[in-house]
Amino acid sequence: MVLSPVIGKLLHKRVVLASASPRRREILSHAGLRFEVVPSRFKEKLDKASFPTPYAYAIETAKQKALEVASRMHQKDLRAPDVVIGADTIVTVGGLILEKPVDKQDAYRMLSRLNGKEHSVFTGVAIVHCCTKDGQLDTEVSEFHEETTVKFSELSEELLWEYIDSGEPMDKAGGYGIQALGGMLVEYVHGDFLNVVGFPLNHFCKKLVELYYPPRRKDVQRVKHDSIPPVDTFENLSDAEQGSSDPAQGNEGGGHWRAEAGGDRGQVPAGSQGADSNGTVGVTAQFPAGLLELIDGFKASKALFTACKLKVFDVLKDEAPLKAMDIAGKIDASVCGTERLLDVCVALGLLEKADRGYCNTDLADLHLASDGEYSLHGLAMHSNDHAWNLFTDLELAVREGANAAFGRKAEHPVQSKQTKLQFMRAMHGLTNLTARQVATAFDLSRFTSACDLGGCTGALARALTQQYPRLKVTVVDLPEVIEHVPCFQPEGRQTEQISFVPGDFFKDNLPEAELYILSRILHEWPDDKVHELLSRVSGSCRPGGGILVAETVLEENRAARGSLPASLNLLVRTQGRERTLPEYRSLLEQHGFWDVRLAHAGDRLDVVLGTRAAPP
Numbered sequence: 001m002v003l004s005p006v007i008g009k010l011l012h013k014r015v016v017l018a019s020a021s022p023r024r025r026e027i028l029s030h031a032g033l034r035f036e037v038v039p040s041r042f043k044e045k046l047d048k049a050s051f052p053t054p055y056a057y058a059i060e061t062a063k064q065k066a067l068e069v070a071s072r073m074h075q076k077d078l079r080a081p082d083v084v085i086g087a088d089t090i091v092t093v094g095g096l097i098l099e100k101p102v103d104k105q106d107a108y109r110m111l112s113r114l115n116g117k118e119h120s121v122f123t124g125v126a127i128v129h130c131c132t133k134d135g136q137l138d139t140e141v142s143e144f145h146e147e148t149t150v151k152f153s154e155l156s157e158e159l160l161w162e163y164i165d166s167g168e169p170m171d172k173a174g175g176y177g178i179q180a181l182g183g184m185l186v187e188y189v190h191g192d193f194l195n196v197v198g199f200p201l202n203h204f205c206k207k208l209v210e211l212y213y214p215p216r217r218k219d220v221q222r223v224k225h226d227s228i229p230p231v232d233t234f235e236n237l238s239d240a241e242q243g244s245s246d247p248a249q250g251n252e253g254g255g256h257w258r259a260e261a262g263g264d265r266g267q268v269p270a271g272s273q274g275a276d277s278n279g280t281v282g283v284t285a286q287f288p289a290g291l292l293e294l295i296d297g298f299k300a301s302k303a304l305f306t307a308c309k310l311k312v313f314d315v316l317k318d319e320a321p322l323k324a325m326d327i328a329g330k331i332d333a334s335v336c337g338t339e340r341l342l343d344v345c346v347a348l349g350l351l352e353k354a355d356r357g358y359c360n361t362d363l364a365d366l367h368l369a370s371d372g373e374y375s376l377h378g379l380a381m382h383s384n385d386h387a388w389n390l391f392t393d394l395e396l397a398v399r400e401g402a403n404a405a406f407g408r409k410a411e412h413p414v415q416s417k418q419t420k421l422q423f424m425r426a427m428h429g430l431t432n433l434t435a436r437q438v439a440t441a442f443d444l445s446r447f448t449s450a451c452d453l454g455g456c457t458g459a460l461a462r463a464l465t466q467q468y469p470r471l472k473v474t475v476v477d478l479p480e481v482i483e484h485v486p487c488f489q490p491e492g493r494q495t496e497q498i499s500f501v502p503g504d505f506f507k508d509n510l511p512e513a514e515l516y517i518l519s520r521i522l523h524e525w526p527d528d529k530v531h532e533l534l535s536r537v538s539g540s541c542r543p544g545g546g547i548l549v550a551e552t553v554l555e556e557n558r559a560a561r562g563s564l565p566a567s568l569n570l571l572v573r574t575q576g577r578e579r580t581l582p583e584y585r586s587l588l589e590q591h592g593f594w595d596v597r598l599a600h601a602g603d604r605l606d607v608v609l610g611t612r613a614a615p616p
């Protein structure tokens with residue numbers, strides 16, 4: 001992909017996003033950046049009057065956010081990350097700087113100021129390169145800002161209050177979110193939309209080009225053809241991880257892998273460039289770092305799975321730091337093998353290593369230890385023990401199609417006793433991560449009863465009942481699934497709003513409900529089974545009732561955001577597939593659901609809501 005070389009410059013570095021903003025996280029992860037999130041504790045209270053311009057204020061705040069995280073992480077284990085990114089978004093109107101409203105009245109004051117007018121949104125960004133010299137933190141800060149102009153329509157008082165009551169304004173600069181309901185307030189936008197949402201991705205990529213691919217006079221002189229890319233574009237740059245000009249090491253410090261010809265266009269191993277009859281130095285081959293990383297990708301997955309299986313992250317969650325020898329003793333493994341595995345986990349950003357030993361990163365503590373609400377340990381184990389084997393048959397599945405592969409090898413995991421609990425753990429972890437976003441993707445407060453078909457451990461039902469106190473949810477799943485549900489109920493958090501009913505949604509009567517939910521169900525099945533299921537739901541759903549489908553919805557060009565491996569997973573494992581919105585719309589309309597709408601529920605999941613029409 002054209003953009004990956006720029007983002008690729010950061011792939012082998014430990015990058016931290018010093019922000020609690022879910023929007024920033026989403027924008028950067030969609031761009032393919034790998035990073036940890038450590039929200040900054042810097043109090044945004046700089047004296048605005050002391051800055052010559054509003055954006056100088058935003059840049060300084062962004063810088064202080066990033067520096068606070070760098071120094072905290074350095075103090076924690078005497079090792080700072082390689083790069084810390086901070087950002088701050090402000091809205092300016094009539095010479096005033098608006099940040100996040102403190103309460104509803106404040107939101108009203110802000111929105112009234114913006115009403116019917118043009119205003120500017122500035123995001124200041126700081127990219128802090130860190131290194132440790134003699135135990136001291138050394139930083140180099142690069143900064144920039146981006147401005148976008150936004151115009152609000154003339155809005156009525158009633159509309160403003162309705163918007164404020166939606167709760168959306170409270171964590172957003174200027175009191176609105178252009179990416180959600182707030183988009184309805186906006187007449188036009190001039191400039192980078194993502195800048196308004198909190199992170200100017202385009203300018204960030206250009207800044208990376210400036211930092212990592214500075215034009216070098218030597219190249220300009222040696223190369224006759226005019227192929228030096230201008231620094232204000234980031235297209236057509238090759239990945240240049242090895243020997244890159246890392247700003248932390250000084251721009252001229254690039255190693256001998258750096259392109260000797262074609263300027264920033266490619267890397268060639270020393271000695272592999274040649275001159276043509278015109279004396280032009282040409283590139284004979286680019287160093288395919290991204291490709292090699294892809295080829296090696298399975299090794300990284302296997303290292304993660306193995307560390308999970310050996311409970312490395314559990315051991316380090318209980319007690320850290322620990323030396324390799326102590327960890328080896330606790331996981332009953334060889335010291336030399338353990339040490340290698342641990343070092344790979346450090347390189348993958350899962351562990352941290354200091355003189356006193358190894359520790360989990362926050363990411364590993366939260367997601368890779370086997371306990372905890374957001375643990376993905378079950379998913380990692382399911383991938384290791386089950387999906388891994390299925391993927392060895394990918395070639396067969398591609399040659400013959402899902403139907404042929406299904407049944408020969410790919411037994412549905414819930415039907416296999418050995419993998420049942422593991423599959424439930426995997427689904428539980430995955431659902432917990434996204435349940436709140438699914439529950440809030442649409443306002444479901446008009447429903448008082450819901451039936452979650454294939455709702456497994458009730459993770460989504462719990463999020464729904466927390467969000468909608470009037471709602472009662474019935475979870476229907478196979479008896480052998482329901483039997484294990486108590487293992488997944490957080491102690492003291494059972495709620496009378498949720499009941500579990502053993503049953504097969506293809507055979508048994510569906511419980512009565514106003515809203516039927518199918519979360520990650522339809523993609524498991526081929527069209528005929530999907531029709532069968534939808535017709536059963538449609539038969540049970542009263543007019544005015546709803547159907548809520550949570551799936552990854554494919555873009556119309558069929559490329560799903562970040563979910564292509566998941567699509568192959570369906571190919572090797574089931575007879576199902578992911579679908580586009582028009583496909584879902586058509587399926588639902590055929591079964592009497594109208595007003596079919598789509599909302600995104602985070603990185604990998606979308607929600608489609610339809611309303612049951614009255615029978616003709």
Ligand SMILES: Cc1cn([C@H]2C[C@H](O)[C@@H](COP(=O)(O)OP(=O)(O)OP(=O)(O)O)O2)c(=O)[nH]c1=O
Binds near residue numbers: 088090100178
């Ligand atoms: C104007 C506007 C702002 N915003 C958000 C972006 C930012 O997250 C937020 C502005 O507050 P910030 O202080 O920039 O960021 P934050 O508090 O969310 O996160 P952190 O300080 O930890 O980095 O407003 C939108 O999401 N949509 C919009 O349309």
